[in-house]
Amino acid sequence: xxxxxxxxxxxxxxxxxxxxxxxxxxxxxxxxxxxxxxxxxxxxxxxxxxxxxxxxxxxxxxxxxxxxxxxxxxxxxxxxxxxxxxxxxxxxxxxxxxxxxxxxxxxxxxxxxxxxxxxxxxxxxxxxxxxxxxxxxxxxxxxxxxxxxxxxxxxxxxxxxxxxxxxxxxxxxxxxxxxxxxxxxxxxxxxxxxxxxxxxxxxxxxxx
Amino acid sequence: xxxxxxxxxxxxxxxxxxxxxxxxxxxxxxxxxxxxxxxxxxxxxxxxxxxxxxxxxxxxxxxxxxxxxxxxxxxxxxxxxxxxxxxxxxxxxxxxxxxxxxxxxxxxxxxxxxxxxxxxxxxxxxxxxxxxxxxxxxxxxxxxxxxxxxxxxxxxxxxxxxxxxxxxxxxxxxxxxxxxxxxxxxxxxxxxxxxxxxxxxxxxxxxxxxxxxxxxxxxxxxxxxxxxxxxxxxxxxxxxxxxxxxxxxx
Numbered sequence: 001x002x003x004x005x006x007x008x009x010x011x012x013x014x015x016x017x018x019x020x021x022x023x024x025x026x027x028x029x030x031x032x033x034x035x036x037x038x039x040x041x042x043x044x045x046x047x048x049x050x051x052x053x054x055x056x057x058x059x060x061x062x063x064x065x066x067x068x069x070x071x072x073x074x075x076x077x078x079x080x081x082x083x084x085x086x087x088x089x090x091x092x093x094x095x096x097x098x099x100x101x102x103x104x105x106x107x108x109x110x111x112x113x114x115x116x117x118x119x120x121x122x123x124x125x126x127x128x129x130x131x132x133x134x135x136x137x138x139x140x141x142x143x144x145x146x147x148x149x150x151x152x153x154x155x156x157x158x159x160x161x162x163x164x165x166x167x168x169x170x171x172x173x174x175x176x177x178x179x180x181x182x183x184x185x186x187x188x189x190x191x192x193x194x195x196x197x198x199x200x201x202x203x204x205x206x207x208x
Numbered sequence: 209x210x211x212x213x214x215x216x217x218x219x220x221x222x223x224x225x226x227x228x229x230x231x232x233x234x235x236x237x238x239x240x241x242x243x244x245x246x247x248x249x250x251x252x253x254x255x256x257x258x259x260x261x262x263x264x265x266x267x268x269x270x271x272x273x274x275x276x277x278x279x280x281x282x283x284x285x286x287x288x289x290x291x292x293x294x295x296x297x298x299x300x301x302x303x304x305x306x307x308x309x310x311x312x313x314x315x316x317x318x319x320x321x322x323x324x325x326x327x328x329x330x331x332x333x334x335x336x337x338x339x340x341x342x343x344x345x346x347x348x349x350x351x352x353x354x355x356x357x358x359x360x361x362x363x364x365x366x367x368x369x370x371x372x373x374x375x376x377x378x379x380x381x382x383x384x385x386x387x388x389x390x391x392x393x394x395x396x397x398x399x400x401x402x403x404x405x406x407x408x409x410x411x412x413x414x415x416x417x418x419x420x421x422x423x424x425x426x427x428x429x430x431x432x433x434x435x436x437x438x439x440x441x442x443x444x445x446x447x448x449x450x451x452x453x454x455x456x457x458x
Contacts, residue, residue, distance in 0.1 A: 011328060011329055012301040012302070012305075012306070012328065012332065014278060014301065014302060014303065014304040015278060015282075015304060015306055018278050018279050018282075018304060019282055021279075022279070022282070050328070050329045050331065050332070051327070051328060051329035052329065055329075116403065119403050122403055122404060122405045122427060123403060123404065124330065124331055124374055124375075124404070124405070125210065126331070126374065126375060126405050126427065127210050127211060127212075127213050127253065127405075127427065127428065128210070128211045128213065128253055128457040129209065129210045129211065130209065148211065148457045150283070150284060151210075152284075152331040152374075153331070154330075170209055171209075171210055192282065193282060193283060193284050193306060194282070194283075195248070195282050195283055196282075198282060199282055
């Protein structure tokens with residue numbers, strides 16, 4: 001099996017690569033690429049994302065045909081795709097970081113700044129927070145409710161259809177931290193930095 | 209709910225840990241990779257490497273250390289010391305660091321903070337502030353605490369927040385190495401003034417010092433000696449904090 005981590009020169013993906021390789025061992029081939037043919041032929045795709053919503057969208061757009069290839073993979077061929085952090089946020093129709101930016105529109109919704117309640121909550125939301133599992137998800141196999149995951153973000157994904165929400169985390173309000181819609185998976189937290197429980201989520205995705 | 213982070217810090221010089229953990233079962237007491245792994249297995253919420261390599265020729269050793277550590281530790285890794293430019297930051301991130309802490313360069317040219325947080329995201333830019341009491345305030349120092357700057361620490365903290373820093377690592381130079389506790393007043397003043405997380409550093413000697421650090425408003429506490437000398441394990445620290453109703457990840 002081939003799992004492809006999309007490299008679109010946006011942010012630091014070494015940790016994502018290291019964690020997937022750790023979990024995959026020799027069983028699964030982990031490819032890190034922006035090559036459209038390799039993405040097309042792979043079994044699963046991971047879309048990481050760091051920095052701002054706009055810089056990530058710009059990064060995807062800077063590679064000719066990448067967005068079309070990813071959309072075909074995820075929407076037409078319905079193969080499993082995992083978005084991490086801004087990788088998840090980009091599923092939305094629109095993001096409001098820096099400037100209003102059009103997203104991929106795969107899961108209807110928007111990405112807005114977390115309400116810090118006039119400074120009561122520090123931003124970015126950095127550190128280990130517990131997830132509240134609200135829906136069975138394939139990537140939560142053997143993951144206990146209230147497990148700790150590592151977060152670092154200032155913006156949150158607000159989907160229109162609440163049924164896609166698989167888990168939330170409590171910070172200022174109930175922030176959506178995992179979504180599952182058919183073959184689309186996304187985590188706001190960083191499984192690659194969430195120790196053993198995070199690696200288990202990666203393992204679950206690889207074994208889908 | 210969001211937990212307070214416990215961050216053990218390792219001083220690394222020429223690729224080796226200077227002050228190591230006094231654990232008997234360590235194969236190589238000077239290997240930063242092995243020590244970082246012990247911390248992360250023990251429940252550290254984040255690992256911090258401070259590169260105190262004096263000469264530029266030996267700088268590359270830290271990249272190797274970071275690269276090896278990031279293949280074994282799956283908790284956030286912060287690296288500081290000698291970070292001067294966007295290029296330095298880029299190299300560290302490519303080696304597997306999750307955050308980079310900038311000290312002297314941030315003071316000399318705040319544009320480094322602005323540019324790097326725009327380029328890499330503020331989540332990976334930590335500004336380290338070394339502050340010392342002066343008159344009725346605090347003055348910041350650069351070059352590992354050697355050079356006074358005349359700059360007021362509170363004003364600088366606010367400026368760094370505006371430049372896009374994701375976190376501030378605040379070290380009290382008066383307290384560092386004394387094991388007499390954090391400079392609580394400094395931590396309180398900075399935490400209440402800015403809206404980004406503060407990591408308290410400098411002076412931890414007892415478990416209650418960590419409790420006081422969190423109560424001062426810091427989001428995370430960094431400590432070196434108490435872990436280095438094996439006085440407490442990360443797990444013991446967390447159990448104690450939990451017994452004092454401080455939210456920690458156990």
